[in-house]
Every structure is written in C-alpha cells, then in structure tokens.
Amino acid sequence: MPLVDTIKEAERLMTICNACRYCEGFCAVFPAMERRKTFGEGDLTYLANLCHGCQGCYYACQYAPPHEFEVNVPQTLATLRAETYADFVWPGFLGALFRKNGVVVSLGMALGLGFLLLLLFGMQDMSIIFGSHTGEGAFYRVIPYAAMVWPFGLVFAFAVFSMIMGGVSYWRSTAVPSGVRLSIGAILGGVWDVLTLKNLGGAGGGCNYPDESFSGMRRLFHHFTFYGFMLCFAATSVATIYDHWFGWIAPYSFTSLPVLLGTVGGIGLLIGPAGLMKLKIDADPAPRARELVGMDVAFLMLLFLVSFTGLALMVLRETSAMGTLLAVHLGFVLALFATLPYGKMVHGVYRFLALVQDAAEQKSHH
C-alpha cells in the first residue's frame, strides 16, 4: 500500500489543481485530471506514473511553498510513484527492496561480479584467464558457453517475467474508467509518447532545469540513455540470432551488425547516464522526491558501468586483459538483469502503461 499520507496529499493537490487548471498545457497529467471529478487511489497511481517530472507545474505554481496551499505536484507524484513501485513488485515480499534501492543495486553488482569472477577463477587455469585469445569462440575459451548462457538466460527470463507481473498488478490497480477501450491506436499512441517523450517537452519549451529556466537537456539525455539501451539490447539480440540460427560464433568483426549496434548504443549509454547524473547534481531539489534519488543514482551508475566495461572489452578484446574485462562486464550485466524488476527500470513498464491508458482515455473522450 502506498502511504495513506501520500495518497491524501496527492488527492488534496489534484483537487486544488482541478479548481485552478493553469498548468493544463504542460503535459498529459492535467487533462487526465480534468477528465475526473474525484481522485481515488487508482486514479492517483495512474496520474503519478503519467507525470514525467518536468517540474513545469512547480515553477509556474502560484501556490508553491511557502504559500499555505503548499502545492508541489512533481514532488508528491514522485513520492507516490516510488511507493507504487514497491507495491507492484513481484514476488510481493521483495517490495522492501525498493526502499533500500541504492543498497540493493550495489549488492546486485557485487554479487554479479563476484559470481562471475568465481566462475572464472574456479573453472579456469590462470594462463587461460590472462592469456590473449583471438578468433572464433575466443570469449568461450575464457568463460565456457554454458556458464555464460544459462545463468544469464535464467536471470533475464525471471526479470522479464517479474516485470510483466508487476505491470499486470499496476494495470489492475489503476481502475481504468469504464467506457475507456484499449485499441491498437491507443497502444501506438503510447509507443509514440515513449519514443518522443513529448511530456518532457513542455510543449516545445523543454522542462525546467536547473531552476525555473527551460532546457531540453533532460529529454535529450534520456533519449541517449533509452536509445542507447535499446541499441545494446538489439546488439545482443542480433548476436543471439547469429549464434543460434546461423551458428556464427562471437566475437564478431568490428564492422559486424552486433558490434556496430553495441558500439553506437554503448556510446549513447555513456553520454545519457553521465548527462542525467550531471543534471541531477545541479538541479534544484525543491520539486524532487528524496525517495527516488537512491534508485536513480544506482541505475544510472549501473547503466554507465555496463556500457563502459562493454566498450572497454571491445577495444581490448585481443589483449591479455580480455579475460578479466569479460568477467567484469558480464558481472555488471548480470547485476543489471538481476535488479531490473527491483529498481528504476520498472518506470519504463508503468510509464508505458500509463501513456497507453492516457491515449485510450483521450480517444474515448472525444
């Protein structure tokens, strides 16, 4: 359960905003609010996950603290988001992980790394680990194919399953108004909003950063992160297909599709998280939620390290550092996979669903 206080506070704010409506133009939250007269827990969960935290409605609010109405929409919705993340986690008893997210990710990282190094050093001769390997199957000479595929496959499958379960709980909780129909159009609408992140755009002016001035940097760096991640994911998928269907064994040449996708994506995943981190440090804390900071920072670091070690591996793969780098990289990847359902990554699931619901509501409203 999200804390009663947060729900009450969000309800109080939405009531004030619904009487005011000055922020109607900023994002999808306000029109969605206006489609409602009362705000139950499901409505608020939906609105919280629809809010992109652009901060526009904080700096534009004549009721922001120290006004006695103390309206701080981005902060309250972010706090509520953090609480709903813990709520929808699968299996449920792991919800507590969200409250200590920075710790969890660090532990995940340490465990992933430790596991890999153990695997490496336990199974192999030192001369293999620190030797240099080239040509087809070079990686698997250091870490055997089965030791790589099975743990990763299982952990990843579990993470995906767990996130799907989370998505199902989320969707059930948001109490989609009757009369709102899901359609292909709505789903495409949601996808479009994800790909453009238009709600972080402040209708053309960007979001507020670092204070009340406007900037497009946050959206830009998120695009680097998002598309970087997607390209890396595509690289892995293509590599899997090469391996399984064509029997082409890694490492692939520098001009091969997986390496090109991975390189471009990896660079995006360096620039994006680094940029977001810098913005986070500079930004005015007033409209932000403390509850999310640990989770955000942990995820940013993990993405950055996955990418950094991956690129290092690619560059140094023909040297004697390859063995160690491979283990370290795979360790971070494993940590990322293992913590996906218990960290910031879930925002992608709930936000996507919220955007689909929004597109569906907009269509039914006309």
Add this chain to the structure above:
Amino acid sequence: MADLTQNYDVLVIGAGNAALCAAITARLEGARVLVLEAAPSHSRGGNSRHTRNIRYAHNEATDYVTGPYPVGEYIEDLMRVTAGKTNETLAGMVLEQSEQVVDWMQDQGVRFQKPLSGTIGLGRTNAFFFGGGKAMMNSYYARAENLGVEILYEAEVTGLTLNDGRFAYAQVLHGGQMHDVSARSLVVASGGFEANIEWLKEAWGEGAENFLIRGTPFNKGALLRVLLDHGAQPVSEADQCHAVPIDARSPKFDGGIATRVDCVIYSIMVNKHAKRFYDEGEDIWPKRYAIWGRLVGQQPDQIAYAVIDSKIPGLFMPTVFPAFEANTIPELAEKLELDADALEKTVTDYNAIVEPGDFDPTRLDGCHTKGASPEKTNWAQKIDTPPFYGYPLRPGITFTYLGVEVDEKARVLFGRERKPASNIYAAGEVMAGNILGQGYVGGLGLLIGNVFGRIAGQEAARRATS
C-alpha cells in the same frame, strides 16, 4: 548587484507586470535600471502572478484566439462596462496599442497557449499564458535579468522626496535599514491598495474586515498614498474595485483563482438570516461574476451562502474546498451555521413558486419564479433532490481602482492644474482607474499595465538619458 548608493537612470517601484514591462523597455532604451520589490523573491510578481490571460485587439483568429476582436468592439465593451467613466483618450490609446502586446510579450519570452478549459467566452478575446501568470512573470524576470536590469527583493519603499515637483530620492527599507535611493526618473508600478484593510475600511466601513484579498498582501498602496499626499490628482473612487464571490474558507491573502465558486447562477443565494437577496439568474455567469463580490459585501457580516441540490454539481468548475453536504435542508443549515427553520422556509417558499420550464445551463433559459422577492429570472429549478450542498461565500477583492491621474506619456499629474511631473511616471493598478472608473472586462488589468508600463519605461529612460 543592485547598489542602493548608486544613482540609477530609472528607478522602478514594484515588480509585477507593469513594473517589468517598464524596466525591460527602459533597459532596452539604454538606461541603467533598478527595480525595488517589497516581497521576497519566492512570492514575487504581485497580483500579476495570479493572472491567466490578456485581452487584446486582433483582426483574425490565431493559434491562441478563436476569432477576430477588432479595436472598435473592444472600445464598445469598455464603454459599456465603465458606463463612460473612463478617460477616452487614454482608453483609446491603450486599446489601439493592444494589437501589439502579444507580439511584444513573445519577444520577451512569454509563451501562450490555447484557452483553458472552463473559460468559454474568453477564447476569442483573450490570449492565455502558457502555465499562467507566474510562468509569464518568470519569463519577464529572466528577460530583465539577461538584459542587466537590477532587481532587489525585500526592498519596501516607504516614502518619496520631491524637489520642486521633481523626484529626488526614495526612502527604502531593506535589510532592516532605511536607505535613500536616488535616480533620474521614477516609475511607480506598485499596484493598488487592496491589501490595506484599514484603507478599505475608510471606503467600505468596518465590514471590510471580512473581505478576503485574492492577490498579494504587499499591495498596501503606500506609494499611492505618498503620491496623493504630495498632491498627485486622484482618479476613480476608493470604493471602486473588482470583487468576486469566493469561498469563505479561502486564505486571507493570495487565494488566487482557485478559490472562486461558480455555481451562483444555478443556486439560491441566502444571507446569514437565510434570506434570498438578489436575482441569481439575472445573466450568464461571466457577465455577473464581478457584481456578486459587491452584493455579498453588502450583506450582514459580509457573508452569503450558495445552496444547490444534487442536480447541479458538474455544471460548474470544481471548487478548491468541498461543499458542505447534507441529506436534508435543516441538516445543511446546521452545517452552514444558519437557522434551520429559516433556511427550510426559504427553500420551501422558493420551491413553491418555481414555474415549470426547460432547464438549460448553457443559455438564458427563462426558467423563473413567480411571486418571489426578488424573483429568479433564469435557471430557477426546485431544490428538492438530496444530497443538498452549500458553499459559504465572501467578497474576494481582486484589485482597487483608486489611482493617480496620468497623461498619455504616463506622467503623473499634480495639483488642480494637473501639471505633469517632470520625472515621475505611473503604470498598472496604481493608475488603472484612469481607464477603469468602474466595471471590468477580463484581461484588461494586465493590458493597462503592459501599455502604460512600456510607455513609462520609455519616457523615463529618455528623460534620464537625454
């Protein structure tokens, strides 16, 4: 950094819409400009930060307005609401120049959007700011700071020293100390006196104690009083103001837009004796909004109650405070702290004389009472379907009209002979009474501040640098 010991070219008092328009313009003319604002930076922007739109003349629909609103129509509207109590030369000048304001504002970084929902009736005539008045003011501040205008917060001007009718220096309270701040010209843009309850009492009697002030607590009219004491010519009257009915539970100051209650025309309005006192259905709400502040203010204890039944919610904008709710009228009366028998009698008597008709909230539907005193002439429906709802309402003062007289160069006029001051200019609420002797059309307050602010800024800068 603002330096109170320097002799600036232009000193601007206040940091609302009029002040910033003046400061930006003066700076663009090359003047060194200091702005002194009484409020701390977190509540800067005066009443202007509560606004949402500006009314301006235009000849065709744009991205922001739905159709043409020619200058001629604007002038007719103004003449009607003020019943001729306006300086026609100044009014004509403002309305003609209104054609350029949106472009000018956009050049300063202000952004606009489509009309807000629930503001039908303003979509053609008024351009809405993206994010409302505080966002507009943030753009102005950013622009002014980029240009090098110095803005000092928590700097309250308490007096002016004039030499032979020329501004010499201002007395300023800042950081717990008094400073004498001199400048070559002065722009007074410090708003009206609506936050000065004592002054309101002079015009309205003790009842003003119960008024709620919708805007900033800093508009106490100190500069208005100082100018009048120095012999500036007054314009309009101390009891002329814009006042609307707002929820009695609202904050004393700065409740802004969200505290309005828009159900009056569909309700019966009763006073503290549970008696009706005015035709609630006289006209559509946008045309009657601004008379109800005054009507409520004339009732005993300056309070009134809107009573509706469950047929009505959903027909008007959601309110910031929930309605009092009950299943019977006596129960509702108790919650509103009204006499239960009296309210029951008022409702029963009213229900008995509602004539049958086709209720239509979207137009003057002619549904009326027969034999009531006063009659309700539109939207009269029986109050008979529980739950019943009630809102306590008080007058919410938006801004006052008493001001100083100015000429077309925004110079303050002194003495019976109306001699223009050589270096004292006024803009915004402090002189709005030149154009608004009485009445109001939504979106005119900011327009007056914008046009006169820019004139004042330009004239003050030219005067100072020539």
